[in-house]
Amino acid sequence: MADRIATYEEFWPYYLREHASPTTRAVHAFGTGVGLLLLVAGLVVGPWWLVLVALVAGYGFAWGSHMLVERNRPATFTYPAWSLFSDLRMAWLMATGRLGPELRKAGLS
Template sequence: MDLSTPHPAPAPAADGKPDPRSFKTFAEFYPFYLTEHSNRTCRRLHFVGSTLSLVCLAMLVATGKPQYLLYGLLCGYGFAWVGHFGFEKNKPASFKRPLYSFIGDWAMYKDLWTGKVPF
């Protein structure tokens, strides 16, 4: 997916920010997603939560115990929501655009690993 192609920004909502539901493609959504993760601590909490979620997924596969799916969800969303409410001071986009936000979490995770987004 080419994120470098410019897309017109959706009309802003009353608070001046675009409504996450207004994006038609993930390529349009991802730059907005990154602006919602401008706080370094928030990004780091997302990274920790995503890493722990992967550990839980590995434990699910290794043990076959379904509770690791719940643990993974709690780790991923728990760390992310602490980052948003406690540090970023915004509401997670997952409340309005859950699929794009989930994809955005993993795109940012990759971009943090590769240095495209500062850790």
């Protein structure tokens, strides 16, 4: 990608295309879920270092899927905030069964 993406509306379809494999999406959703659980546990009951483990878990699963499945560079390195929001958005849409239409709009089946 030579040009920087200027808006989130442009980023979202790009993000989905970078997660074309259902395996990548599943690993991302799992990592996001584990990361959120650890984050909440660390903030609510402690110990505080669970917050750091949450980051490692969430990003570890996501980056691993990019390296091993998609074989592409995670968008987190270029668009960290949009990527985090999109990870949460994708996981939510997957959990609620509403990701399909978004994938089709992005040109994926």
